[in-house]
Amino acid sequence: MSQTVMPSYGRADIAFETGDGPYLYASDGRKFLDFGSGVAVLSLGHKHPHLVEALIAQAGKVWHTSNLYNIPEQQRLADRLVANSFAETVFFCNSGAESVEASIKLIRKYHSANGNPERYRIISFAGSFHGRTLATISAGASDAHRAGFGPAVDGFDHVAFGNMNEVRAAITGETAGIMIEPVQGEGGIRPADPRFLMDLRALCDEEGLLLMFDEVQTGMGRTGKLWAYEWSGVKPDVMSSAKGLGGGFPIGACLATAEAAKGITAGTHGSTFGGNPLATAVANAVLDVMLEPGFLPHVVEMSKLLNAELKAVAQRHPSVIEEVRGAGLLLGMKCVVPNAELAAKAFEHGLLTVLAGDNVMRFLPPLIIDEAHVSEAIAILEECCGELEE
């Protein structure tokens, strides 16, 4: 294979031609149950009719105008995100890393606007992932992601996930904020203790720090509420969103309180594509579906079922699976065998999953799955575990 595409990814040797709901069809005729959702992106599955309609309708009007002009669909999306979250204001971009990057800049600018430019450092956590730009690999925990890319961006202090003593000890006169995933995704599907989030909130209030939640993976219904923070009742000052926000169309957002965003004035931050008419038309269509009264309860119901069934598989096969953990339809199986081995078996049997750190296999089905899809996935897993035990 010639490398006209840079070989930055380890890819499975398959290409998909069409998708439909939670299914993908490969060009060689194989059919797959997609419990990876393009890494938690396809919140409504493939080819959702309402999203297809919204995309086509907007494509026939105007695709892109830039942020030099008003964008009605963007304004409407911001109004709806604000109406359905802690936030009072939204900045739009195109990806998760950019939404985290915007959050970092906003946190620094807040303290600068308050006359404290020396407060720029952000506390983040072991096991975290925040994206692949220079600032976000510096914020994230992975040494491998930083290796060979020169000096890390200064201003990030890493402490143990869940350890209040370490957080307190890391605070200095230069600390600006704390950044955390309510459920660590790439790092291995580790939910934060709600008590820990409450303690972080109290500490931030005490010390004048901004609390930022990275909900790029946990947001937009993934855990059964629109935002994962709703489970703990702890509201952040700043939050990043992307992945599920556009249901497959690239879009990201940084949501904040008006106070936290007070340093972001005209000309201080920007994006050429951010929140363009096509992206925001599709994201509005995603919200149309998710804000329907029965949608999130269905996610909770399916997550309980999948969680219980995965746990039952784990119990039957302790030599293959150690434990099941996560929240909503963001579930991980910590494996005894190498996670890649189990995932490869599942792939052979027509089930797509995603790997995560800590030897975890991730289940991120579209939020529209029903009981039959859960049964189908469980039957495949059962077979895979049986084969691995032989």
Ligand SMILES: *Cc1c(COP(=O)(O)O)cnc(C)c1O
């Ligand atoms: C995926 C992810 C990101 C990065 O998103 P990209 O769209 O790949 O830039 C950042 N934070 C979290 C928590 C993520 O899961």
